[in-house]
Amino acid sequence: DNGVHFTIPIYDGVQFIGTYSQFRDITDRYDLEQQVITNEKLSIIGKMSTSLAHEIRNPLTPISGFLKLLENNFDKAKSKEYFKIINDELHRMKDLINNFVMISKPEAPRKKDVNIQTLLLETIHLMNSHGNLHNISIEFTDNIKHDLSIYVDKNQIKQVLINLIQNAIEEMNAGGEINVVLNKNRELNQIEISVIDQGCGIDPKILSDLFTPFVTTKPDGTGLGLSISQRIVKNHYGEIVVDSNKNRGTTITVTLPISIKNDRRDD
Structure with missing residues (x-):
């Protein structure tokens, strides 16, 4: 059920006579x-x-x-x-x-149409209690201003957002405000979700290894959170971009296509 393959055409001069295929099982x-x-x-x-x-x-x-x-x-x-x-x-x-x-249930990826505003509000609502304990408020800015659905695995994208907000909370020792901003890029037909904190920023030396597994600056961290988040986003044909300035905070932006429902890779 889980594999990769490629096929190469074979020609005898100019005549097509067959193909060469290789299959590899990547279930493990x-x-x-x-x-x-x-x-x-x-x-x-x-x-x-x-x-x-x-x-x-x-x-x-x-x-x-x-x-x-x-x-x-x-x-x-x-x-x-x-x-x-x-x-x-x-x-x-x-x-x-x-x-x-919903977050704790381990299940295979299941993509469906999901209202992005509802997903963001649910996630912020879930994380607000954790933020309150650290004197941090989480604000949501919807620059799209109309209901929009995207084709994603709701639980996995929620996991990514929780991870990013959790990281932002841990970066802001003195309290403050985290902004979650939703934008739409019409040219690229994608949404952009930005998590903006007021923390101390990320050291440039660490920035290049930010998504490397087991690389962490936290005493009790696993170094897997951002690596897994990046893998999830890439599996949704999106990307994660980090913009950080020392002592001025960090903005992490997740971009996701609005819909690739008809892409055969999701069948």
Whole structure:
């Protein structure tokens, strides 16, 4: 199921008489890549677990409080308002957990039409709790301003975005703001997602090896996050571009084609 091949035509003078084909099974390499992707997901999940637990505890406080009010003093005039607040907080917890589980599920790439604005908002919502713990806010700027679908594996692209935002948070020790900006390049028929931080920038010596596996500046880092992110984006026929200035922050831009649904490589 997983292989590469090439075919060369054979001519006898000017007459076509056959072809030479070579097939190579790359199942082992594919399986290893999937295992590495799964391991990186687990690494991200470990980092986010504390933030998620903290965020889930927040709505539990008003839920418990309003339930106690209803139990001790059932006020019909106020009950509708209380139940709405409880319901809203429960929905917020459900969304957080659903998004968290979506990242943790290891599965083969499955491309489909995905609303890019919804995907970005879901990812930012998921990462905001982690940012809040570090006194960092995450803002979204949509320069396209109309709903747009792209043909991608939603979970894998979300993993890339989480990784980039996670890196941005870790670069900003003093707090501040991360901007996620969505643009459309009409000439190239692609979207551009930029994650812009206010960190200290990336050392030029490290910049050239940024996507090399196991190269990391973090004490507990695996050095696989950006490497896997780049592989995922390339498998979607896009690219990742890094622009960093010392003490002025870093902008990492992911470009993805708007649609290559009819490309046979996705069949």
